[in-house]
Amino acid sequence: MSRLDESKPFLPVNIALLTVSDSRSAADDRSGDSLEKMIGEDGHRVVRRQIVRDEVPAIQAYLKDCIADPAIDVVISTGGTGLTGRDVTPEAFEGVLExxxxxxxxxxxxxxxxxxxxxxxxxxxxxxxxGGTYLFALPGSPGACKDGWQDILRWQLDSRYRPCNLVELMPRLKEHLVAAG
Structure with missing residues (x-):
C-alpha cells in the first residue's frame, strides 16, 4: 500500500511552470497561479514561470531552455492539450522527449x-x-491542474512516497548521456 515514509527526508524539487495560451496573461493565469500555490504549499520551489502562445517552436524553446538548466528538475505545463487546431502542446513535447x-x-x-x-x-x-528533466503536460483548466498535482504529481515528486517515487530516480536520469559521452 502506498504511503509516506516519514523516516525519509523530504527533498524539495525545482519546478518550472509553463502556461500555453493565446489568450492568458499574468493577470488572469488561474491555472498557473493554482499550480504555483499548490507546489509551494507542498514544499517545492517554482524557479521559473512563463506564458507562451500555442505554437510548437515557442513551447519547444521553453522546454529546451529548462532542460538545459541544471537548476530545473521538472517542467509542468498547463494548456494546449485538447483537440482543437491550436492545441499543440503534445506535439511540441513529442519533439523534445527522450x-x-x-x-x-x-x-x-x-x-x-x-x-x-x-x-x-x-x-x-x-x-x-x-535530458534528465521530467516534463508533464496538463490541461488548461484549474480543476485539471488541481487533479494532476494533488492526485499524482505531489506524491510522485515527494521523496518520502513509497513504494517508489520519481525523485529517487533523478540521479539516474542522465545515465545514457554519460555513457554516450
Whole structure:
C-alpha cells in the first residue's frame, strides 16, 4: 500500500511552470497561479514561470531552455492539450522527449474519468523525460491542474512516497548521456 515514509527526508524539487495560451496573461493565469500555490504549499520551489502562445517552436524553446538548466528538475505545463487546431502542446513535447511516461497520461485520464466521465477522452495530458528533466503536460483548466498535482504529481515528486517515487530516480536520469559521452 502506498504511503509516506516519514523516516525519509523530504527533498524539495525545482519546478518550472509553463502556461500555453493565446489568450492568458499574468493577470488572469488561474491555472498557473493554482499550480504555483499548490507546489509551494507542498514544499517545492517554482524557479521559473512563463506564458507562451500555442505554437510548437515557442513551447519547444521553453522546454529546451529548462532542460538545459541544471537548476530545473521538472517542467509542468498547463494548456494546449485538447483537440482543437491550436492545441499543440503534445506535439511540441513529442519533439523534445527522450522517453514517455505512459502511465502519467493513463492515470490522469483514469482519475479524471471519475470526476468528468467520458469527457476525459478529450485530454492529451502526457509525461516524459528529456535530458534528465521530467516534463508533464496538463490541461488548461484549474480543476485539471488541481487533479494532476494533488492526485499524482505531489506524491510522485515527494521523496518520502513509497513504494517508489520519481525523485529517487533523478540521479539516474542522465545515465545514457554519460555513457554516450
Amino acid at each position: 522517453k514517455r511516461i505512459e502511465g502519467f497520461g493513463e492515470l490522469f485520464r483514469w482519475l479524471s474519468f471519475q470526476k468528468i466521465g467520458t469527457s476525459t477522452m478529450q485530454s492529451r495530458a502526457l509525461g516524459g523525460v528529456a
